[in-house]
Each structure stands twice: as C-alpha cells, then as structure tokens.
Amino acid sequence: MIKRRQFIQAVASASAAPAVLAQQTGKPARPAATTGQAPGEIELTVSDAAAHGTPSFLDQRELAALRRLSDILMPAGNGSAGALDAGAPEFLDFLIAHSSAERRQLYRTGLGALNLQAALRFNKPFAEVEATEADDLLAPLREPWRHEPPADPLARFLLAAKHDIHTATVNSREWAKAAAQERGRRRRGLGMYWYTVE
Numbered sequence: 001m002i003k004r005r006q007f008i009q010a011v012a013s014a015s016a017a018p019a020v021l022a023q024q025t026g027k028p029a030r031p032a033a034t035t036g037q038a039p040g041e042i043e044l045t046v047s048d049a050a051a052h053g054t055p056s057f058l059d060q061r062e063l064a065a066l067r068r069l070s071d072i073l074m075p076a077g078n079g080s081a082g083a084l085d086a087g088a089p090e091f092l093d094f095l096i097a098h099s100s101a102e103r104r105q106l107y108r109t110g111l112g113a114l115n116l117q118a119a120l121r122f123n124k125p126f127a128e129v130e131a132t133e134a135d136d137l138l139a140p141l142r143e144p145w146r147h148e149p150p151a152d153p154l155a156r157f158l159l160a161a162k163h164d165i166h167t168a169t170v171n172s173r174e175w176a177k178a179a180a181q182e183r184g185r186r187r188r189g190l191g192m193y194w195y196t197v198e
Contacts, residue, residue, distance in 0.1 A: 057097035057104065062111040063089060064127035066161070069114065072134050073162055074169045079182040083165050086172035092164055110157020117154070 058066060067089045076082030083089065096107050111126075114137060118126040122133050129137065140155035141162060150156050169175055 056094055058093045058107070058111070061115055061125060061127070062108070063093055065111045065114050065125065066092065066107075068127045068129070068134070069138075069161060070165045070169075072131065072138070073165050079178060081169070081172065081174040081178040083169045085178075086169045086174045088165050088168035088172065091168050091172075095164075095168075106153075106157055106160060109153050110161065113154040113157070 070083035070089045074083035114126040117137050118129050140158050
C-alpha cells in the first residue's frame with residue numbers, strides 16, 4: 001500500500017515541478033537526485049503503518065454496542081479470526097462516517113434501539129448483555145428472509161449490520177492470515193499416516 005502523504009506529494013511534484021522549473025530557468029527540468037529510488041518511485045508500506053482506524057462517527061456507547069454485536073455475530077474460533085480480531089467495528093465506524101445520510105441514520109437508530117431494548121429488559125447497555133440475553137434481543141435475525149426489507153427499524157438495522165460485519169471480517173488481513181495458517185496446518189497433516197502394503 002502507498003503512504004497517502006507520499007502519494008499526494010509525488011503526484012503534486014510530478015505534475016507541477018517540471019513546469020515551474022521550466023518557467024524559472026527557461027530550460028527543461030532535470031530530475032532531482034534521489035536516495036536510491038528511481039524518479040517517481042514511491043516508498044511502499046503496510047496499510048496499517050500509513051493510517052490507523054480511529055472512531056469517527058459513532059459515540060462510545062454506540063461503538064461499544066457495535067463491538068458486542070460484532071463479537072456475537074462473528075466470534076473467533078476454530079482457527080479463524082473474529083470480527084474483533086479483524087477490527088470490523090472500527091472499520092465500519094469509519095465507513096459509515098463516509099456513507100450516505102440514510103446509512104448513517106440506519107446505524108444510529110439501530111444501535112440506539114439495541115441499547116434502549118437492553119436497558120428496558122436487562123437494565124444495562126447492549127455492550128454488557130450476556131449471550132442468552134443478546135439472543136432474545138437479536139430475534140429479528142431468525143425471521144424468514146423476505147424480498148422486502150422489514151418495516152421495523154431495528155430488524156432492518158440488524159440485517160444490514162450482519163451483512164456488513166461479515167463482509168468487513170472476511171475481507172480483513174487478520175482473516176486471511178488465520179485462513180493461511182489453517183491451510184498450512186492442514187498441509188502439514190497430509191502424508192502422516194502410513195498403511196502397510198500386503
């Protein structure tokens with residue numbers, strides 16, 4: 001992945017510098033000396049080193065509820081990374097902040113409804129509910145699938161969030177890394193059994 005700042009600097013300098021130098025000197029611009037990089041070459045880095053996900057849209061209670069929902073819907077297990085391992089809630093917070101007003105409202109309303117229902121039924125926020133309590137609150141996810149979206153705002157949010165959490169998790173680096181390790185374990189297990197030839 002390209003560091004964003006370097007990408008912007010490279011694009012700006014590549015397009016503007018030759019024209020400015022040519023105007024000032026009346027001669028075609030020569031590439032400046034580099035430190036081992038070819039002209040226009042950009043240093044590459046891992047994406048996480050270039051930018052860190054920070055909460056940008058949801059408040060603390062909403063993000064905590066989304067984290068709990070993510071952990072319930074996509075837990076880690078059997079060698080796979082879960083939604084929390086993948087940073088799915090934080091990624092979705094960033095994504096929603098840059099989504100349509102309708103999508104932002106869907107998440108605000110849905111997470112607010114989850115917290116309200118948890119408070120009314122169990123006297124605590126959704127982030128603190130037990131698995132059995134959460135199962136009761138997430139009952140809309142067990143409804144048969146219909147072509148039309150549900151009328152209930154909470155049910156509509158839960159269906160959208162389930163899809164988003166799954167997509168964000170299975171497309172993460174952590175998921176891919178865990179899957180690669182699991183494949184490696186399976187390959188190492190091949191050829192370990194010998195049968196006698198009669």
